[in-house]
Amino acid sequence: MKILVLNGPNLNMLGIREPEIYGNKTYKDLVAMIGDRAVKSGVEVEVYQSNHEGDLVDKIQSAYKNADGIIINPAAYTHTSIALLDALKAVGIPAVEVHISDVNGREEFRKTSFVRAACVKTVSGKGFEGYIEALDFLTQYIGENK
Ligand code: DQA
Secondary structure, rough: OOEEEEOOOOOHOOOOOOOOOOOOHHHHHHHHHHHHHHHHOEEEEEEEEEEOOHHHHHHHHOOOOOOOOEEEEOOOHHHHOOHHHHHHHHHHEEEEEEEEHEEEEEEEOHHHOOHHHHOOEEEEEOOOHHHHHHHHHHHHHHHHOO
16 A cells, blocks of 8 residues: 655745744654654555645646555645645545644634545644544555545
8 A cells, every 4th residue: 555645835844934833843753753654554655745836736646546545734735726626636546634733723714725625534733643643544544445
């Protein structure tokens, strides 16, 4: 089983950006944490980050027939990007939306998610653990829906 983990703009700045919201751990820590869980679960993961919307669209398209599931934190593109929604719909791969912070408890504009309509689950406000919850959920979901 192969899972693609996608992270959008500014998530490479984790540990530096707004630590009161996103915590002190770095993006490298996040990648290591996801990798550890994947090894334990016997799942292959590819973790990718980009600050560019089109790159993320390309990466989703490249998952077609190459990945069994997608975990996506589109960051700010969550609230703006119909292109990411359409890409997820186009490939038809089960996807889980993740947010480190509680997007529903912040500014009004963060309550809107375009990608949500193409995701089987959303995990929000659980910090880095949210990615682990998403990985565990998706592994089980794919196993049950083969
Ligand atoms: C975020 C929440 C978004 O609103 C924000 O633009 C981000 C990160 C999160 O993980 O909490 O960059 O997706």
